[in-house]
Each structure stands twice: as C-alpha cells, then as structure tokens.
Amino acid sequence: MTSVILFCALAWSLLGGFGALRGRTPDARPLVYGASFIVAAIASGAAILQLAFGATSGTAVVLPLGLPHLGMNFQMTGLSAAFLIITDVGAATASLYAVGYGRGEPEAWRVLPFFPLFIAAMNMVLIAADAYDFLIFWELMSLSSWALVVAHHEDEEARASGVVYLVMASSGTLALLLAFGLLAGVHGQYDFASIRAAHPGSWVGAVVMLLALFGAGSKAGLVPLHIWLPRAHPAAPSHVSALMSGVMTKVAVYAFVLIVFDFLGKPAWWWGLIVLIMGGITAVLGVLYALMEHDLKRLLAYHTVENIGIIFIGLGLALAFRAERLDVCAALALAAAVFHAFNHSLFKNLLFLGSGAVLARTGERDMERLGGLLRRMPQTGLLFLIGSVAISGLPPLNGFASEWMLFQAILLSPRLSAWSLKLAVPSVGAMLALAAALSAACFVKVFGITFLGRPRSPAASAATETDAFSRAGMIGLAALCVVVGLAPGMVIDLFAPVTRSLLGARLPAGHGMSWLTVVPVSLSRSSYNPLSIFALIAAGAGFAAVILHRYGSRIICRAPPWGCGYTSPEDATAASPSLSTQYSASGFAQPIRRVFGSFVFNARDQVTMPMPGDVAPAHLISALIDPVWQCCYAPLLVLVGWAADRMNRLQFLTIRRYLTIVFITLVVLLVWVAPWG
Amino acid sequence: MMVTLVNSIFGPNGALSLAHALSGALVLVSFMMLYQDRLSAVINVLALHSAVLGLAVAWQAWIQAEPQLYITAVIALGFKAMIIPLALHRIVRRLNIHREVEAAVGIGLTMLAGMGLVALSLVVMLHTAAHSAVLAREDVALALATILLGMLMMIARRNAVSQIAGFMSLENGLILAAAGAEGMPLVVEISVTFSIVIAFIVIGVFLFRIRERFDTIDSTALDAFRGELQ
Numbered sequence: 043m044t045s046v047i048l049f050c051a052l053a054w055s056l057l058g059g060f061g062a063l064r065g066r067t068p069d070a071r072p073l074v075y076g077a078s079f080i081v082a083a084i085a086s087g088a089a090i091l092q093l094a095f096g097a098t099s100g101t102a103v104v105l106p107l108g109l110p111h112l113g114m115n116f117q118m119t120g121l122s123a124a125f126l127i128i129t130d131v132g133a134a135t136a137s138l139y140a141v142g143y144g145r146g147e148p149e150a151w152r153v154l155p156f157f158p159l160f161i162a163a164m165n166m167v168l169i170a171a172d173a174y175d176f177l178i179f180w181e182l183m184s185l186s187s188w189a190l191v192v193a194h195h196e197d198e199e200a201r202a203s204g205v206v207y208l209v210m211a212s213s214g215t216l217a218l219l220l221a222f223g224l225l226a227g228v229h230g231q232y233d234f235a236s237i238r239a240a241h242p243g244s245w246v247g248a249v250v251m252l253l254a255l256f257g258a259g260s261k262a263g264l265v266p267l268h269i270w271l272p273r274a275h276p277a278a279p280s281h282v283s284a285l286m287s288g289v290m291t292k293v294a295v296y297a298f299v300l301i302v303f304d305f306l307g308k309p310a311w312w313w314g315l316i317v318l319i320m321g322g323i324t325a326v327l328g329v330l331y332a333l334m335e336h337d338l339k340r341l342l343a344y345h346t347v348e349n350i351g352i353i354f355i356g357l358g359l360a361l362a363f364r365a366e367r368l369d370v371c372a373a374l375a376l377a378a379a380v381f382h383a384f385n386h387s388l389f390k391n392l393l394f395l396g397s398g399a400v401l402a403r404t405g406e407r408d409m410e411r412l413g414g415l416l417r418r419m420p421q422t423g424l425l426f427l428i429g430s431v432a433i434s435g436l437p438p439l440n441g442f443a444s445e446w447m448l449f450q451a452i453l454l455s456p457r458l459s460a461w462s463l464k465l466a467v468p469s470v471g472a473m474l475a476l477a478a479a480l481s482a483a484c485f486v487k488v489f490g491i492t493f494l495g496r497p498r499s500p501a502a503s504a505a506t507e508t509d510a511f512s513r514a515g516m517i518g519l520a521a522l523c524v525v526v527g528l529a530p531g532m533v534i535d536l537f538a539p540v541t542r543s544l545l546g547a548r549l550p551a552g553h554g555m556s557w558l559t560v561v562p563v564s565l566s567r568s569s570y571n572p573l574s575i576f577a578l579i580a581a582g583a584g585f586a587a588v589i590l591h592r593y594g595s596r597i598i599c600r601a602p603p604w605g606c607g608y609t610s611p612e613d614a615t616a617a618s619p620s621l622s623t624q625y626s627a628s629g630f631a632q633p634i635r636r637v638f639g640s641f642v643f644n645a646r647d648q649v650t651m652p653m654p655g656d657v658a659p660a661h662l663i664s665a666l667i668d669p670v671w672q673c674c675y676a677p678l679l680v681l682v683g684w685a686a687d688r689m690n691r692l693q694f695l696t697i698r699r700y701l702t703i704v705f706i707t708l709v710v711l712l713v714w715v716a717p718w719g
Numbered sequence: 720m721m722v723t724l725v726n727s728i729f730g731p732n733g734a735l736s737l738a739h740a741l742s743g744a745l746v747l748v749s750f751m752m753l754y755q756d757r758l759s760a761v762i763n764v765l766a767l768h769s770a771v772l773g774l775a776v777a778w779q780a781w782i783q784a785e786p787q788l789y790i791t792a793v794i795a796l797g798f799k800a801m802i803i804p805l806a807l808h809r810i811v812r813r814l815n816i817h818r819e820v821e822a823a824v825g826i827g828l829t830m831l832a833g834m835g836l837v838a839l840s841l842v843v844m845l846h847t848a849a850h851s852a853v854l855a856r857e858d859v860a861l862a863l864a865t866i867l868l869g870m871l872m873m874i875a876r877r878n879a880v881s882q883i884a885g886f887m888s889l890e891n892g893l894i895l896a897a898a899g900a901e902g903m904p905l906v907v908e909i910s911v912t913f914s915i916v917i918a919f920i921v922i923g924v925f926l927f928r929i930r931e932r933f934d935t936i937d938s939t940a941l942d943a944f945r946g947e948l949q
Contacts (some may be wrong), residue, residue, distance in 0.1 A: 705873075705874055
C-alpha cells in the first residue's frame with residue numbers, strides 16, 4: 043500500500059506540472075482538480091484498506107535517490123495510515139469542491155501548480171521513513187502552501203502574511219532538523235528504524251521533546267507560536283484554506299506523535315505537564331480570539347488554534363499516563379486526540395468550504411456585512427449548520443464523540459501519582475470545558491449573524507446558491523460528520539492500530555455491538571450510545587415541532603418589527619440605517635468581551651454619544667491588544683532589530699578586516715579543538 | 720635504493736625524517752616571507768617556498784612510490800616557482816612599486832604571532848591525532864602551520880601583491896598536506912592548482928585595473944571607492 047501512495051504522489055506532482063504548463067487554458071482547472079479528486083480518493087482508499095486489513099506496518103519501499111547509503115525510505119505505519127486518511131479525505135473533498143469553486147477564482151494559474159504539489163508533499167511527509175525525506179517533504183509542504191498563501195499577491199495583507207508564515211515555518215523546520223539531528227546521534231543514522239532502535243538518554247530525550255513541541259507546534263498553531271496561522275490560512279483561496287487548516291495542522295500533529303511517542307520511548311512525568319498546559323492555554327485563547335473576530339475565515343482559523351489545543355491536551359494526557367505506565371489510560375487519551383484530529387479535519391474543511399461558498403457568492407468575509415443567507419443559499423446554510431453543530435461539540439455529531447472521550451480520559455486523572463499532574467489535569471479539564479462552551483457561543487454568533495436575520499449589504503442580499511460541485515464536496519464532509527458522529531466506534535476501531543503500535547494497548551472493544559456504543563474504560567463507568575441519543579433528540583425535537591405547529595402556528599401573525607423609528611424594514615440597501623439596527627456580531631460578543639477580554643486582551647470599549655438633539659451618529663470603538671504579540675513577539679522584534687543594527691557594521695569593513703575575521707575564527711576554532719580532541 | 724641510502728645516512732627512519740625536514744624547511748621559508756619588507760624580496764621568497772614544496776612533494780612521490788605525485792611536483796616547480804614569480808616581478812616592474820614597503824602590522828609582532836600559530840598547530844595535531852604515527856602527525860602539523868602563516872601574511876600586508884604571495888604560500892601548505900596523506904587523488908591536486916592559476920590571472924588583471932583607476936594598488940583605496948572608508 044506504500045507504493046500506492048507513492049504513485050498517487052507522483053500523479054499529483056505530474057498534475058502540478060500540468061497546471062504549471064497549461065494553467066492558463068480554460069480546461070486545465072476542472073481537469074487538475076477533478077484528477078486530484080480521483081487520486082485522493084484512491085489514496086484514502088489505500089490508507090483505509092491498510093489500516094483495516096493490513097499488518098500494523100506496510101511494506102518498506104526504498105528508492106535509490108536521495109542521500110548515498112540511505113536512499114529514500116518510505117513505509118506506511120499504522121500511525122501514518124491514520125493521518126493519511128485524514129489528509130486524503132480532506133484533499134478529495136477540497137478538490138471536488140474546487141472543481142466548482144475554482145470557476146470564480148481569479149488567476150487560477152497561480153493556484154493550479156501548487157495545489158496538487160501541496161497534497162503530494164503532505165502525503166510524502168506521512169509515509170517518509172527517514173529523517174532526510176521527512177524534512178525535505180516537510181519543507182516542500184511549507185513552501186508550496188506559502189506559494190498558495192501569496193497567490194493573491196496584489197493584496198498587501200496576503201504578502202505580509204506570507205512573510206510571517208515563511209519565518210515561522212522556517213524556524214519550525216529548523217527545530218525539527220535539530221531534533222532529528224539529536225535523534226540520529228553521532229553516527230548519523232537517519233532512517234526511522236535505527237532511530238526507533240536507539241533510545242536516547244533522558245536529557246537528549248527532553249531536548250528532542252521540546253524541539254518537537256516547538257517545530258510541530260509552530261506548524262500546528264500552538265499558542266504562542268500561532269501568530270502566522272490566522273493571517274496565512276484566510277489569505278489563501280478557500281479550498282486551500284480548508285486544506286491548510288483542516289489537514290496541514292494534522293500533519294504537524296503527526297510529526298509530534300511520531301517523534302515523542304514513537305521515537306523517544308518512555309517519557310518523563312513533566313513532558314505531559316508542559317504539553318497539557320500549552321494545550322489548555324491554546325484551547326481557551328484560540329476560542330477567545332475567535333469570539334473577538336468578525337472576519338469569517340479568520341474566525342475559523344482561530345478555531346483551528348482552539349482545536350489544536352484540544353488535540354494537544356489529549357496528547358499531553360497520553361504522555362502523562364504513559365510516564366506512569368498506565369497504558370490503557372494513555373491509549374484512551376491518544377485515541378481521543380487522534381479521533382479529534384480526524385473529526386476536526388472533517389468539520390473544519392466543511393466550514394472553510396462553506397465560508398468559501400459565501401465569499402464567492404457575496405465577495406464578503408466580514409460577518410457584519412452578511413446576513414440572511416439561509417434564504418438565499420439554503421443548502422450551503424444547512425451544511426454550514428451541520429459543521430457548526432459538530433465543531434461546537436454538540437451530540438450526536440462527531441465533535442461531541444471525541445471531546446467526550448477526552449473528558450473520560452481527564453476523569454481518569456486521579457490514577458496519576460504525581461501531585462502536580464493531579465492538580466493540573468482537572469484545571470486543564472475545566473479549561474477544555476470552557477473552550478467547548480465558548481466555541482458553541484462563537485458558532486451561535488457565526489451562524490446567527492451570517493445566515494439568519496436580514497442581509498446587511500447589497501452583496502449579501504443578491505447572493506445565490508452555490509454550484510453543484512461545491513455542494514457535493516460539502517455534502518460529502520457533512521455526511522461523514524453525521525456518520526462518524528452516529529457510529530464513532532467504527533472509526534475508533536479503525537484507528538486502533540495507532541494506539542496498539544505506539545502504546546501496546548487499545549481500548550476495550552465494545553460488548554457485542556462495538557460500533558454502536560463507545561465504552562472507553564468499562565461498562566460500569568461510562569458509555570456513550572449516539573444512536574439512542576440521536577433518537578432521543580429527534581423524538582424530542584419532533585414532538586416539540588408537532589406541538590408548536592399544531593397549537594401554535596394558527597396564532598402567528600406577520601407584522602413589521604419595530605425599527606427604531608425607521609420605517610422601511612424591507613429596504614435592502616447598504617445606506618439604509620434599518621439594516622444596521624440588527625443584532626451585530628460585535629454586539630453578540632460584547633458580554634464575553636467584557637468578561638474575558640478586559641483582562642486577556644486589555645479590551646476597551648469607547649462610546650461617543652452625540653448631545654441630545656444632535657443628529658450625528660454615535661460611535662462605538664472597541665480596541666483589543668493581542669497579549670501574545672505584546673509579550674513574545676514585540677520584544678523579539680526589538681531584539682532582532684537591535685542585533686541587525688549592530689551587525690550592519692559588518693557590511694562595511696575593509697577587505698583586510700574580513701580576512702582578519704576569517705583568520706581569527708579559524709584560530710579560535712583550532713584553539714577550541716586542541717584541548718577537546 | 721635511494722630510500723635505503725637515505726636510511727643508512729640518517730638512521731632507521733631516515734626517509735621519513737628527510738620528508739619531515741623538508742616540511743620544516745617550508746615553515747621556515749614562510750617565516751622568511753613574513754619579515755621581508757620589499758616586494759621583490761617577497762616574490763623571491765615565494766619562489767623559494769614553491770621550490771621547497773616541489774622538492775618535498777617529489778620526495779613524497781619517491782618514498783610512497785606514487786608516480787602521479789611527480790606531476791604535482793613539476794607543477795609546483797614550473798608554475799609556482801618560476802612562471803608566477805616571474806610574472807609577479809613583471810607586474811611589480813610595470814607598476815613601478817618594487818621599492819614599496821607596506822606592512823600593516825609590525826614585523827616583530829608578526830613573527831611572534833607566527834610562532835604562536837606554529838605552536839597552536841602542533842598542539843592541535845597532538846590532541847586530534849594522538850593515535851597516529853609521530854612523523855605523519857607532525858607533517859600534517861607543519862602543513863597546517865604553513866597554511867596559517869600564509870593567512871597571517873595575507874592580513875599583515877596592505878599591498879595586493881604581498882597578499883597574493885600569502886595566498887600562494889597558503890595553497891602550498893594545502894598541497895603539502897595533500898601530498899603527505901597517502902591516497903589523495905591526483906584530480907584534487909590538479910584542480911587546486913588550476914584554481915590557483917585562475918586566481919592568479921584574475922588578480923593580475925584586477926591589479927592593473929585598480930592601478931589604472933586609483934594610481935595605487937593599496938587595497939584600502941577600494942574602500943574609499945565604495946564610499947565606506949572609516
């Protein structure tokens with residue numbers, strides 16, 4: 043099955059080449075995206091087959107390229123197969139969507155060469171079986187996605203995002219490079235089999251863990267390394283945003299799991315603590331950022347930060363349990379993390395594709411200028427609603443299933459013996475609960491402001507339903523959200539090889555009807571049967587609807603609402619003040635901004651009211667300060683600027699001075715070598 | 720036959736001792752170059768330096784029975800001991816700078832620094848190659864000393880011609896190290912030699928150019944041209 047993925051990657055690369063050569067012809071776009079969809083479907087099928095029926099690890103393939111004596115090693119393990127499913131399901135739906143969406147894309151030839159290359163690079167990272175290939179394709183993934191971010195390079199903001207993205211991606215790759223260098227040891231054994239066999243010392247292991255946390259965390263978007271993510275993800279075309287947010291962040295999660303769980307052996311107790319705390323902070327800060335944001339795509343990108351936090355909470359728990367040899371508990375936490383990664387890839391792709399449909403039909407990303415789209419784009423609206431329910435963690439959809447499993451793992455924390463963990467895990471659990479609740483509030487805002495109410499701009503009132511291919515892509519994702527939500531046991535069983543190969547343990551299989559009921563630990567402790575919950579919800583909602591329509595609908599009468607004195611409520615023009623009297627996104631977020639924003643973001647609302655009798659408009663200005671930027675990056679920028687000013691003098695030396703510097707460096711190095719040899 | 724003759728004269732390790740003596744002579748000539756204060760004298764010492772190198776490489780070729788090393792020796796004797804010094808003399812004459820003395824650092828300080836560098840290279844080799852044979856180790860140490868002294872020559876002089884001389888002696892040290900190490904492919908030496916010839920041609924053309932522009936070949940004039948003189 044490894045070779046199937048290799049052939050698929052080759053096919054994508056050829057498609058990229060085709061896109062580069064023939065990108066300007068009108069037929070190229072549907073051809074590239076359509077073929078990319080077919081290849082992704084084949085690849086995800088291969089990964090599912092490998093995971094369901096294959097051995098734990100696929101056959102190793104060695105190509106006679108790359109470094110001498112090393113070659114290019116590829117192997118599909120259980121872990122990589124799980125993440126290949128995430129990647130290729132996302133790639134298939136995004137490609138299908140793009141067949142329709144790309145029609146309205148200006149300058150499609152800037153996207154066509156890099157889109158298949160990006161997918162190919164992610165696939166190759168997942169099946170790479172030596173450090174050299176891993177880093178090469180990791181960098182290819184970063185660079186091709188960078189090219190996609192700056193596809194709209196006329197936009198000043200997109201260019202700035204590109205720079206920030208490039209800097210963060212390079213420093214992350216540097217950290218991973220150092221981590222693999224330490225793992226390879228003094229003999230430079232870069233293939234994963236030798237890295238697995240060699241167990242590094244405790245200090246080396248700790249440094250590698252921290253480097254992996256930095257390298258993978260900067261790609262995944264862990265706070266405080268997330269700053270590029272909400273800038274770069276929305277700047278790309280929407281189907282690329284979906285891939286970057288839904289899929290590429292998962293490749294980063296894969297890198298972390300691979301290094302820390304597969305290569306490093308037994309963790310120290312404090313590793314889990316660090317990852318847990320970073321995950322908790324990321325989850326809460328991510329959703330708070332999202333609540334303050336009114337740009338639809340940027341809001342979704344902040345929710346990616348939040349969900350990465352949730353996934354890292356699971357990984358941190360798994361590390362903590364593993365350090366104390368509670369392998370079954372660790373398996374539960376890790377399974378919950380991987381399952382949530384899969385779920386997040388489904389609903390985040392769905393939401394980004396939905397926002398792309400809205401953007402394509404209205405030209406607006408600012409929620410304050412949308413509204414009333416459910417009447418104009420009913421199918422997109424319904425699909426977006428499914429995604430919103432799933433990301434909010436409401437039963438019976440998939441987001442609930444994985445977050446519920448994560449809470450079950452948190453409830454096992456009394457089994458831990460370290461006191462700091464005993465104290466930290468429940469508080470991280472509280473942060474997780476807070477993040478889940480706030481994200482539900484956030485999606486009430488998103489859906490309510492964007493799809494309900496009346497349109498807030500002429501563009502929104504003129505919107506029409508999106509095309510069939512776009513809808514097909516979204517319908518596929520929404521159907522998967524529902525199916526996975528109703529039968530989570532099926533997916534958990536499918537992903538069981540991950541925990542079995544990494545931890546030697548798996549969840550207790552269900553009792554006879556495993557795919558209907560999830561039993562994380564034991565039946566007496568807790569179980570979750572989504573079908574019965576779904577039946578309950580359906581019955582309750584149906585009953586309420588029947589009651590309402592039977593007894594309530596007759597006394598409804600339509601009347602114009604009170605419009606604050608404005609008399610033309612149906613006048614849908616931008617100039618009409620009546621449209622801005624609707625509930626706005628910032629109005630919805632204001633209570634939360636007051637509670638959390640005042641101390642996290644130092645948020646200040648400034649209201650200027652005209653004097654009584656004056657007809658001038660009132661103004662509300664709310665100012666936010668990004669704490670992460672303020673604490674971490676602003677001082678760093680000052681430091682870099684200072685150092686650059688000092689180093690600038692090096693550029694204006696005489697030739698003899700340069701020679702002297704070279705000479706002194708050489709002598710110092712020799713002096714260094716002399717006593718250490 | 721000759722090896723046994725040498726051995727009978729200088730003792731059991733005589734062949735290696737002679738190689739060692741030639742390497743030491745190369746370092747000695749490097750020191751001679753450091754205290755020359757006339758350009759024409761510097762060029763003569765460079766010719767001597769290359770000639771000693773040629774002898775050292777030829778002797779290595781004899782005791783290692785590696786005929787291709789003779790090519791290196793011939794290149795050293797022909798190119799670097801004759802053609803390049805003659806060309807440099809011609810340049811100096813045409814530029815009329817044969818009386819110029821341009822040491823940036825005092826001669827005494829330079830000599831002291833040079834002694835420190837020789838000591839450093841001996842210490843480095845003592846530590847990094849503790850397990851190898853004494854003579855082989857010291858040969859490499861002497862080659863390293865020649866390289867470092869060449870660099871010192873380059874930074875201790877302002878004049879571009881003396882800097883070329885320093886660069887050439889640096890390269891001689893590299894060739895000495897390469898000839899001492901058994902099994903170094905000939906291709907490497909040839910390519911190094913050719914790169915030196917190319918560098919010589921480029922620098923020669925360059926010298927005439929800057930002379931035309933600035934009426935001097937003091938390389939600080941270039942900095943003034945950049946507008947960055949401090």
